[in-house]
Amino acid sequence: MLPFDRRQFIGTSAGGIAALLAAPAVLLRQDLPTPAETFAPDTLFLTWRRDPTTTMIVQWVAEPYATQDSTVYCRSAPTSFFEMTPPEWIEAKPVITAFPLTDLTNFRAELTGLTPGTEYRFQIGKTSPTYKFRTMPAKATNDFTFISGGDAGVNPHVIENNKQAAKQNPYFAVVGGDLAYDNGTSSKTYLAWLRDYSKHMVDTKGRLIPMVVCIGNHEVKGGYNRPRADAPFFFAHFDGLFQDTSFGVLDFGDYLSLVLMDTGHVSKIGGDQTDWLDKTLAARTERDHLIVVNHVPCYPSFRAAAVTVGPFGKVGAGGTGEEQRKYWVPLFEKHNVDLVLEHHDHTFKRTHALKGGLKDKNGIVYLGDGSWGQLRNASKAEERPYIAHASTSYHITVHRLEGDKRFHMALEEGGKIVDVCTTEKKVRRKG
Template sequence: MRIQNLLFAQYFILITFPLMSSSQSLVSISNPFIDTSESNYIQNDTLSHKLHNFDLHHWEIPSKDPDRIILNFNGDPSSRRAVTWRTDSSVKKSFAQIALASANSNFTNNLITLSASIEEFDLGIYKSNKSLIVNYHSVVFDGLNPNSIYVYRVGNGENWSEWIQFKTAKREYSPFQFVYFGDAQNDILNHWSRVIRKAYQTAPNASFVIHAGDLVDSAHRDYEWAQWFKAGGFIHSQWTAIPVVGNHEFQKTTKSSPRKLSIQWRPQFTLPIEENLSNKLHETVYTVNYQDVLILVLNSTDNLDEQTEYIKDKLGNSDARWKIVTSHHSVFSPAKGRDFEYARKYWKPLFDKYGVDLVLNGHDHLYARGHVPIMTTDLDKSGKINTLYITSVSGPKQYKADIQKINGYKSDGYAVDILKEETQFFQVISVNNDKLTYIAYTALGDEYDKAIILKDFTSGDKFLK
């Protein structure tokens, strides 16, 4: 019997069954923090220090095995992809292997192995976390073939993940679909799991997924990030994620410190860095160009004026067939006590000017779809529109609509088409030539709302069907 099992027996005497909740797991057998075969863990630790790990779920505790594996865009989607994962601090060297996928396992004969960048990270920076040192690892796959299925895995040379597949984009325009979620935020593992899993069942071949902010409730609390990663499971490692920062991704680390971006955000995502923006906005404001569709990701919490210039530059210099903007705060907030006046005053005119087709928001914890029509002297009988605006929620936290406020947006040229409270949603958006099809599904997988934008690429005219 290994020593760690003897230690387990000693712990078990101290921890009786009545003290264990049904949601807790005894993790000592596989827990690297009490594995006496690892001398770096036992030289300076005491049994009491190790015992504190027992109030963590097994899926919170890092080990030599890679966990929290996630794909992100980082550069040209037809030739690049970034992967990030986590281990315990004993893993000092790590790798990612990749190959063109095949219908059998022979792809292993043609592997490319890349060394990972490693970032040591102390969860204890935030007082509510256990003071654990973990390592985040990242690799950017470059020089990939367009429109190709690749298979990859990550690990330290002995402890590997499973093989995981993804497909690169085409260089030119081609039809595709993607998924969009509003706030997950609260009670994530219990109530958001079924939503992301139903979305995967509904659109398993989606090219990417947009998480429109407030992925968690407490920015720095690792327990909530652990829930988010467990809820999505392998989906995070297979669907390429476009995470959008929300207000709940900002929080103080101490009572006297200023609010700061989630301490986990930059270590756990490997996102594009816009060098012309201030450091504060790095990896929270970026652009993805996917098969002639522009996706502009904004940070609606910080440095709004700086982003206004960024919007002008990116939209003004883009000739993409379709233009999509996503930010957390709703431009036309439908909920009581919410108002993103800055966006209506400074961003919406740019969306109108540069022909943004679709804006995807969260924050208000209810569902609203509306549009900005082209105003004519004929009382808008033309049916033309500028932009379709969506506010949605995927988690259990729900708010009430403020009808009076929504009606007040008419002066901004906004017309609400549909509202829904007390419902968890996910959305699937399909782009096919001159048609963008938007469908909202409930957590049950039932189609609730549908809108189609028909676009004349010569004139720029758009009609809502």
């Protein structure tokens, strides 16, 4: 028998029908308590490798034999209590692999053929709690909210920002690199970050908030120019999207594309990745929302953007984002992307709309700078002419997409608004 069997539910009590008729409308059969032997993995999370309007990946890490049945049973939430024909069950058997550098196992089940803009409920086997998620809407005509940020880790600021993020009821969250600070070596750190995400990134209606990520230096042993094997936890969980490369694109129907870059951690910035970026952006000129996510900023707010040369040679760690400004910024401008989300410097930052590094009303805003759970002192805006606003704030950003308009609001962990800006749909040449 599948979970939440309607007959089982109705048959639970002789006086049940009358009681149920009197029950509040929110009492649904899926809300019934589950049997005692509950399997509830504390690392459970959602992500995607393909269209979020019709698919969802359910993933968790557990002891190899933690549950007898690891099949994910899923179906859409009933639209009313009196629904006569319950929705069809969708079952997904997980792909089971070893989780790196541990004795644990990774379970990945992908649900496909889902209906856009729909709430679903699922269980792992027949005795787990009932979890909820929703698919992305089919069209951009629906308003929706998502969260972005970067540079999290494992500390109380991350938890507070997770809670703040979840309160916004976002459809998903983008974590733009430096997720856990496991440095490709500490499974304990990676799993601790994931547990915090799993526990707190649940919206006010009880829906799990899927995550979309790009790679940062702290995913990788050695940080830069390393082989894929040096980012074991990142690829163990996200090689659906990053199957052959460490960069990729996620298309939401025909209206939103997130272009997820690797700022030199596993893939070089120039060469193949730059060629791919040009083609990828050219093929998406008609998107309502074309957004790039990269970890190291093109326009930093803490580190120096240019190498300073003094009488005794180079001074400081300068040159952050230099290669990206050389190879990628011209392509962002050629294809007129809507927004670049970037991180790594551990501050809040919003640049002016920029073209070639200079203020231009038709330019591109670069927003970040990665302080979900890490913090440094931001440079003053007047010290860097490309910066419109920078501050030393643990924060996440809430993006609300409404038709042609986008609202971007940076929130501190306590809920205080750090910054608000808007961007509008851009005219792009056909690719």
